[in-house]
Amino acid sequence: MSMESYDYLEKPYDDDLMVYDYDEKRYVLLADGTTKYSYLNLVKDWGTKDNAQCYLDLVSRVVYEVALSMKDQKYRLKEAYYLSHSKEARELMLRLFSDTVWYNRRDGGFMMAYNSGANLNQGKLIEFGIDKAISPIAKQLIKNSILGTRYFTIDINTKIKFADLDALLVYLVANTYLTQLEADEVETLADLPYNEAYDAFLLDSGEYLFTDLETLSKAVLTMKKNSTTGTW
Secondary structure, eight states, rough: OOOGGGGBOSOOOOOSSSSEEEETEEEEEOOHHHHHHHOHHHHHHHHHHHHHHHHHHHHHHHHHHHHHHTTTGGGGGHHHHHHHHBHHHHHHHHHHHHHHHHHHHHTTTGGGGGSSSSSTTTEEEEOOOGGGGHHHHHHHHHHGGGGSSSSSBBOSOOOOESSSSHHHHHHHHHHTTHHHHHHHTTTTTGGGOOTTTEEEEEETSSSSSEETHHHHHHHHHHSOOOOTTOOO
């Protein structure tokens, strides 16, 4: 399954509900956004807006850690990229943050893990595993999405369709995949020199599909700690 163009974001964005942390590559719910989206006044709960925002930063860390823990280690970078570049994933994270804020209301949920964990009445420790960090509802939200699988099955590679072979060749030359001399020798796809950086296929529609196989590696090289120049 490929990442559809209508779902793709060139880079994460901020709005009145969430902002993106370029240092840690994650969204963070805003205190005012929580009031608007979740109907909870965290400023009242935590005393100041700064305190409330610090709490929401912790919520973000916990939710991301739980979500990424579902994946095999070799797929986690791909999932982190997906979470930063998918409109659908952004909406999912907003719902997970909101649910987790409600779950932790009155020192419940994952906040209990930051206490002693001691049951003084029974004289024993209570274990708080990662499975207790989010609510049953949040677990179901994750289970029903791509986040809930051990493997990452979405193709995050950039894809571009071209009306004909000539248009594809122009693109390949312009982006230094081919020289003009090499392009002049190409009459069919079979004539394209092998290049591990991309794939090109002729679709049933007669269009040509270009797939950038280095989408993730390029993104890693160009990601910055700056919302103006960073890609994620």
